[in-house]
Amino acid sequence: MTGRAFRIAGGGHIDRSRTVRFRFDGKEHSGHPGDTLASALLAAGVRLVGRSFKYHRPRGIYSAGPEEPNALVEIGTGARRTPNTRMTTAEIHDGLVAESQNRWPSLRFDAMAATSVAARLLPAGFYYKTFMWPASFWEKVYEPMIRRAAGLGRAATEPDPDHYEAAHAHCDVLVVGAGAAGLAAARAAGEAGARVLLAEQDFLLGGGLLLEPAHEAWRGETLAAIIALPNVTVMPRTTVFGYYDHNMLGALERVTDHLATAPDHVPRQRSWTIRAREVVLATGADERLVAFPDNDRPGVMLAGAARAYVARFGVVPGRRVVLFTNNDAAYATADTLLAAGADSATIVDFRPFGTAAAAARARGIEVLPGSEVIGVDGGTSLYAVQVRRRGTWGSTQVPADLLCVSGGYSPAVHLASQARTPLAWDARIAAFVPGEAARQRSAGGARGVFGIGAAAHDGAAAGRAAAIATGCRVGSEFVLPGRNGDADPTVMPCWEIAAPGKAFVDLQNDVTAADIRLARQEGYEHIEHAKRYTTHTMATDQGKIGGLVGAAVLAEARGLPVEQVGIPTYRPYVTPVTWGAVAAHHVGKAFAPIRRTMLHDWHVRNGADFMEAGLWLRPGFYPQKGESPWDSVLREARAVRRAVGICDVSTLGKIDVQGKDAGVFLDRLYMNTFSTLAIGKARYGIMLREDGMVFDDGTTTRLAEDHFFVTTTTANAARVMEHMDLYAQTVWPDLDVQYCSVTDQWASMSIAGPKARSTVARAVAGLDLSNEGLPFMGVADATVAGCPVRVFRISFSGELAYEIATPAGYALAVWEAVLAAGRADGIVPYGVEALGLLRIEKGHVAGSELNGHTTARDLGLDRMAKKRGDFVGRVLAERPGLVDPGRPTFVGIRSVDPKRQVRQGAHLVEPGSFKSLGWVSSVTRSVELGDAWIGLALLTDGKARIGSRLVAAFPLKDEAVEVEIVSPHFIDPENARVRA
């Protein structure tokens, strides 16, 4: 440190009139609005900012943008601590708190680095070979050790206090990137009349223009012209992270991350889903590193980044500069640094002496042509660079506190690559450029057209072409920067300098050139294999600055040109995306919609304990004071068996089916016949899938010759509708049938129990409830308390029962009228748990039995199949495997010790055997059998085993309960009660 300020007096895009204070590793620093955390720390003289992932090597700031592999920090505290944040894009604000990562006990002295423990633990491919044995060591020893040794920041452990938003945008032309090309494209497309979105990840628009005082006037004028266009929307701080099918792109807008305090109503970030008719990718290019030993040391920086720190942020990142380059463009960095007050600059040019070198010498800059950097001297900071004349031995030490590196520029083809745009090799710049693609074009640096003037011209042409492709007419001409100042972008490929030491190709994942060769030697020679074996390019930066270098090292080892080896496929996200933004508002209560029945508020008022059934909230039971859940369930079920109960069954799916062919349609969808059903009658039906398995069940009522009312299970309501859509539209489009879901239009309640008739008779007007007037499975219209109702005499509980359906708005009036009418009979509301208990006692199947693996034959329901005529699933239900008599069939079980609980999911085995003979599908305590545990099961040779004993084994809880196999119909097998 010289004691001189690193911040220069003027120039750049920071506001020196204001000061921003922040903390890094506990120490207070200050910067200016316009600074990133990286630029402010460089201005404060901080060079060491982190430790590397595997080897805990000291690391500094390598770049000045989103491609940064090294300078990752935790920003924020407590619940807002965000790890792995790139210092090079993080704007500072008052009160910002940042901490370096992956160091212990301190950044300057790191125990892991000192002992090189990590280096021995983690060779390339370590997770494939090092820790395979003994297996028990993995969880207890290796994994905790690796987790401590390797890692990037710590995630917050508390719930995220921020909220996020998802938003959609549509446009004619999406321009990604607001450098010279992007600005020109947006203006050209906008002035042609297209609806344009211009997204820029940076908080300032201009890209490379921000480093060019000579073009500042053009930047200002172009921005003003763009902002004045009402059809152009500019989105700063918005990273387009993914390019998906059919020109859908994803973007992340950072709304409040840069603010010291954010208003509560504003989301922290917004995730955008953008549909664009045309896309212009003006994403620029990423400068490449060169793999020479210790190329990761603090003080080594990309040449363009060093120039950006001077030109944009007014910070001189070093006084004694060495510039290592293989191209002319990087020479500007030396000039910029010298103009900003650097003491010396030495250019190490990989190429033979040429015109750029001659011109630099003429300006008084020392140039070492035909030379290369073979290493650096320094630990946590740099003091010298080792330079060697190419093709010779030995090296010279050049004192330096900053080594600027330029291996050339690779167009940022990530988005184009995600969109499957073919990539072509451009030998002039030794990089891949995007080829032709539909509804998408790259412009400027993103396709290897470098230099402000050239990029702006290219962008304007792309913007115009995109607008024309959307049907616009060519807009006005506007002034573009000249091409004269552009440097020649030609490079002499320079990937790796052969010299002893760790030469990194992937800084973030600590992958060296030697690792790549090891992968190849061990057989992983395809780029995609080498990538996975070494983790090259698999870090959050996706190898933006070293990806191609690693590929070139592999290519050299294989004796192939790099363009034949290629680069691994790029995948979303281009830069990391906050998970909260992906989830947006779909968290907590908004994770999924909640469906409530029309009687929900009554259930709440009456103390219901709710359970979720799909999206529905249903009353599970209604506990009274001092009752346990089972007390409540047994009391409710007992009331149904002995007196009368009422249950809200509005959640059942209801479908109104009409049309001349409605009966035929239902005949073909159900294994039963409905076309012969009498008007005013209901019938229980079973629906199969085409593969022969049971799909759903429910009752269907015929209301008129061409009018049916179908009910489905709660869980399958939507799926049955889809099933109907498929068959009505694609298989039998000739049938005259229309149908509509009316689940929400009707509320329904079941009134069940020996006293159900007494209750219903008092509630209903205009209906004869005798067995003659309304027999079992009969249906009739009536009124309750003046409200229209439809009364179905159907039963799920096995008791005498009526289901009263009413248009949803009348639900509460009807429910309360029935309750009042039933008071004399001792009516009790019962929930889903009691309903389940009752149906298990009766031996009715439900969701646990209709699980997609059972056939009608398995469940004893095959006798319902019609003898003649087509129906879905009929043919495949006869497959040999499905009619095998060895298949488990439907039985009942009861615990031999009535107090011992049997569990759903238990396997039925012979005592002492491990061979499963079947499984328990449903269990309950039974009111009919004195509170004993009973259940339903699917059991091999089920019928033959009735009367025998097996063990219901539940190894997860180490339980084995002796059970007796019985008929699944625990009550009233003759069905007398329902007909009473």
Place this chain on the structure above:
Amino acid sequence: MHLIDCPWCGPRDEAEFAYRGDATVTRPAPDAGIDAFYDYVFTRANPRGWHVEWWHHAAGCRQHVKVVRHTMTHAIAATGRATDILEVPAA
């Protein structure tokens, strides 16, 4: 995300649709036998290229839209109603 041109609703996001598979298979006659139904339900060509398939506009008009889609590029060559016969590009 696909953008599917529903013949009734216009271009709509894939999120509104449920994929319902191969639209080239035809449900066999009721007496065609187990093998024919087995093929209908289970046997698929799984082509790399153009494919005619059903997309159910479940969160829209609830119609099954017939879509000619390329399984490699996800390009959509044509969409139509369930009963339409759509032209499939040669390659």
